[in-house]
Amino acid sequence: MGDAGASLTRGLRAALTAKYPRFVVGGSPTDAARKATADKGGMLFDGEIGQRFAGACWEEVANEMLFAARAARDEGGYQVSRIAGGIPALCWAARPYPYVLTLAAGAHVADASPAHGMSRYCAFAMRYGEFLYDVKARPLLGEVNPFGVTAPVWWQGYVTVRPLPGRRLQYIVSLVNPPAGERTDEVIAPPKVRENILVTFRLPQGERLVGAWALSAEPEPRTVALEPQVGEAITLTVPRLEYWTMIVVETAPEEVKK
Structure with missing residues (x-):
């Protein structure tokens, strides 16, 4: 210095x-x-x-x-x-x-x-x-992590749950498209844009799905509502990942209808 x-x-x-x-x-x-x-x-x-x-x-x-x-x-x-x-x-x-x-x-x-x-x-x-900054949000690691992602992206360290009024919860996961090189001093190409990434979500017992969204800054900040496919787990299709996309899944107690 x-x-x-x-x-x-x-x-x-x-x-x-x-x-x-x-x-x-x-x-x-x-x-x-x-x-x-x-x-x-x-x-x-x-x-x-x-x-x-x-x-x-x-x-x-x-x-x-x-x-x-x-x-x-x-x-x-x-x-x-x-x-x-x-x-x-x-x-x-x-x-x-x-x-x-x-x-x-x-x-x-x-x-x-x-x-x-x-x-x-x-x-x-x-x-x-x-x-990003709610101090009440807590990380979800290991068995308590409700998400699953098979695409070769970074995500497991970026899972949190955020409490809302009325016992609602927002489960948040960031998908980061890894750099094309291992080290920061390498000259790399932009990451290959990934499309239609499948993300699964295990709905916790006693909760119902309110909605799911994909948030991205690329090319400009925007939100896209995701259509859930319900089976043994909820499957979400993320339309696009360039560098970073955030997924938000909101739930509420089953007895709360609004």
């Missing part, structure tokens, strides 16, 4: 601490989250996630972002990831991934810039933020 960069970082930390005393800058995501939320404050983890794009493994970057966002969520806070520093080192087809992996993990993007050409993802986060 050099002396100038280090001096700038120290100045930024001092300015943030002075203006937002409840925000914690630095440390591990778990430690920062615990300190910041101990008095119901916010949390900013100023880690090296942005720098990790230089020659890192894409899957490791995705897992690191998930861990940081989940650590903040578990403590009642929010993860804010600084990704701008690593974007210039990426080839053009790879540049959506810092935004996609940050948002799919439930974290906020810091230092977003029009120069990145990713305004559609920022617009998506503003329009559909309740599905």
